[in-house]
Amino acid sequence: MAKTTPKKNPAKPKSKATGYTSLDFTPGFWARRWKEALIIPMLAFGLYWLCLPYGYVLDDQIVITDNKFTQKGVSGIWEILSTESFTGYFGGQKDLVAGSRYRPLSIVSFAVEQTVFGDNPFVRHFINILLYGLCGLLIFRIFSILVTDRQKTPWMLSIPFLAAGLYILHPVHSEVVANIKGRDEIMTTLGAMGALYFALRYLPSQNKIYLVLSGIAMFLGLMSKENAITFLAVIPLTMYFFTKASTRDYLMALAPSLLAAFLYMVIRTNVIGYVLNSGKPITDLMNDPFLEMNGTQKLATIIYTLGEYLRLLVFPHPLTHDYYPYHIPIMNFAKPGTLISLALYIGLAYAFFKLWKSKSIYAWSIGFFIATISIVSNLVFPVGTFMNERFIFIPSIAFSLICAWVLINHGWNSGKPILKWGSLAVIFVLASGYTFKTYTRIPAWKDALSLNGSAAIVSPESARSNCFMATALYELGRDSASVEEKQKIYEEAEFYVDRSLKIYPAYLSANQMKSGFVAERYLVHKNLRQLLDEFTAILKVRPEVEYIQQFMEYLNGRENAEMLTDFYYNIGYELLTKEKARYPLAITYLKLGEKISPNDPRILFGLGKAFYNGGDQVQGTQYLDRAYAINPGLRDAK
Numbered sequence: 001m002a003k004t005t006p007k008k009n010p011a012k013p014k015s016k017a018t019g020y021t022s023l024d025f026t027p028g029f030w031a032r033r034w035k036e037a038l039i040i041p042m043l044a045f046g047l048y049w050l051c052l053p054y055g056y057v058l059d060d061q062i063v064i065t066d067n068k069f070t071q072k073g074v075s076g077i078w079e080i081l082s083t084e085s086f087t088g089y090f091g092g093q094k095d096l097v098a099g100s101r102y103r104p105l106s107i108v109s110f111a112v113e114q115t116v117f118g119d120n121p122f123v124r125h126f127i128n129i130l131l132y133g134l135c136g137l138l139i140f141r142i143f144s145i146l147v148t149d150r151q152k153t154p155w156m157l158s159i160p161f162l163a164a165g166l167y168i169l170h171p172v173h174s175e176v177v178a179n180i181k182g183r184d185e186i187m188t189t190l191g192a193m194g195a196l197y198f199a200l201r202y203l204p205s206q207n208k209i210y211l212v213l214s215g216i217a218m219f220l221g222l223m224s225k226e227n228a229i230t231f232l233a234v235i236p237l238t239m240y241f242f243t244k245a246s247t248r249d250y251l252m253a254l255a256p257s258l259l260a261a262f263l264y265m266v267i268r269t270n271v272i273g274y275v276l277n278s279g280k281p282i283t284d285l286m287n288d289p290f291l292e293m294n295g296t297q298k299l300a301t302i303i304y305t306l307g308e309y310l311r312l313l314v315f316p317h318p319l320t321h322d323y324y325p326y327h328i329p330i331m332n333f334a335k336p337g338t339l340i341s342l343a344l345y346i347g348l349a350y351a352f353f354k355l356w357k358s359k360s361i362y363a364w365s366i367g368f369f370i371a372t373i374s375i376v377s378n379l380v381f382p383v384g385t386f387m388n389e390r391f392i393f394i395p396s397i398a399f400s401l402i403c404a405w406v407l408i409n410h411g412w413n414s415g416k417p418i419l420k421w422g423s424l425a426v427i428f429v430l431a432s433g434y435t436f437k438t439y440t441r442i443p444a445w446k447d448a449l450s451l452n453g454s455a456a457i458v459s460p461e462s463a464r465s466n467c468f469m470a471t472a473l474y475e476l477g478r479d480s481a482s483v484e485e486k487q488k489i490y491e492e493a494e495f496y497v498d499r500s501l502k503i504y505p506a507y508l509s510a511n512q513m514k515s516g517f518v519a520e521r522y523l524v525h526k527n528l529r530q531l532l533d534e535f536t537a538i539l540k541v542r543p544e545v546e547y548i549q550q551f552m553e554y555l556n557g558r559e560n561a562e563m564l565t566d567f568y569y570n571i572g573y574e575l576l577t578k579e580k581a582r583y584p585l586a587i588t589y590l591k592l593g594e595k596i597s598p599n600d601p602r603i604l605f606g607l608g609k610a611f612y613n614g615g616d617q618v619q620g621t622q623y624l625d626r627a628y629a630i631n632p633g634l635r636d637a638k
Helices: 034-051 060-065 073-081 104-117 121-146 159-169 171-178 180-205 208-224 226-242 247-272 295-314 336-355 361-374 396-412 417-445 448-458 463-478 483-503 508-525 528-541 546-555 561-579 583-596 601-613 617-630 632-636
Strands: none
Touching: 034 121, 034 159, 034 171, 034 417, 060 104, 060 180, 073 104, 104 121, 104 180, 104 208, 121 159, 121 171, 121 180, 121 396, 159 171, 159 396, 159 417, 171 180, 171 417, 180 208, 180 226, 180 247, 208 226, 208 247, 226 247, 226 361, 295 336, 336 361, 361 396, 396 417, 417 448, 448 463, 463 483, 463 508, 483 508, 508 528, 508 546, 528 546, 528 561, 546 561, 546 583, 561 583, 561 601, 583 601, 601 617, 601 632, 617 632
């Protein structure tokens, strides 16, 4: 056969895609990986089917059951998008936590479900599990792009599949999946990882549609929760470690996410009225756990909690939803927990910079972990609590990859039988342990009583967990038909509220609960003196307790007027006017006294002083004149 001269193609410009051949975008991926595509979501449903019949717990009331915008269904979507995320619950923007909250997308999904399915927690749990399974698939897909197996390994022992499987099984994710409100974490993970996927997809193809999709994914992730913004670091970090990207590539791949972040921040600022600081001081320990610490203690406690995150990844026991004061104790740099944590992070930083140039998978994983945990660490800005298990939902992706990498590359593929079969044993133990722990943890999310009961055991030093347990028991007792059983439950509940107040005496919610139990005790024993003494003790610590005002209104006209008048004078004048200068609140109590004793000179005198010192000199003078007319000796009173 005669040889023919090969036809020369016209010269083409050098492809901008060179250097990306290591990114595995071979067509037909899911057709080849159909078994993994089935197993990963099956793992999610196999674990979390337990929570399908569960109801609403914890913050579900804020975003679903007691959120008036969510309850409107789709007609409430604009209000969800145009207000701070707690507004639908509180009826206005309260700025209770630093930076406020603008995370509308998951709440929008709840509103849509409200219209389509009604108030159906089964459907909402099902969707959470489905989205969690999609998270596992996306993690598997991205790791399949980045990590190509150098040796022949069975599909079930491929690093991407094992990493995704360990991620799905990890018990630390139980809070996010089993608590419906946790959907914001799942959705922000899907958005952020989606932005990374499409940025990588753009590199070899140079198809700008992937840039558009990357920006959209990032925007949706940010609208779910602010955590997605950490991928402004993760995307270039990944490009550095897994590609030979040019400066232009970095700019092009990152630009859509930067634009999405800018757009989100503009919307967020316009909605809540500021960027990070409202200018209002946070005075509640439950919204700023560092209030009672100095600077050194705060830093030491933050470093300690960062070490706790590592511990939970390695050994996820015990688990709790409550890391509020003082489940995490006040730390300093003389305590071993702080020093060990500091040493671990110094070691991670050393390893990162040591392995940076060699583009080691270990360095990438460290960088991913540090970048994604930074936003919830309390180092950048306060997050309203010491820590939470849901905060490592994204950072644990890196941990799962490291586990799979070590077990396969240094175990199964090592060539040494003891390591090869030992790695299989470790995988089995890990998977079994994770599954067992997750199965035993999920039932805690069944209802408020089981959740708070579990937290009261694991977090006995948390004022919040004890208060929430008292609340759950109170609701149980309130619904009890037996008077004897009701009182027994209330006694147990008061034990928890007293424990809460011992930890944090000024805790408003606990003082509200305490006042309720004091009132319940009075209704049984009718001991007015004990009631008033206990109410006085509560008001000295926390004058804002509204239930006391409400109950005193109930007592007016039903109990001894002289004793009640003494109480109103002592609280309204001696405590709130003279001692605490809380004039509007003082007037509230003194006005209650005026209703039953309109001519008591002490009440009139107290009202005069409260009005006068509070800025209403006209009304203050009128009351004082009336008081002096009845008892001229009050002119010399202080």
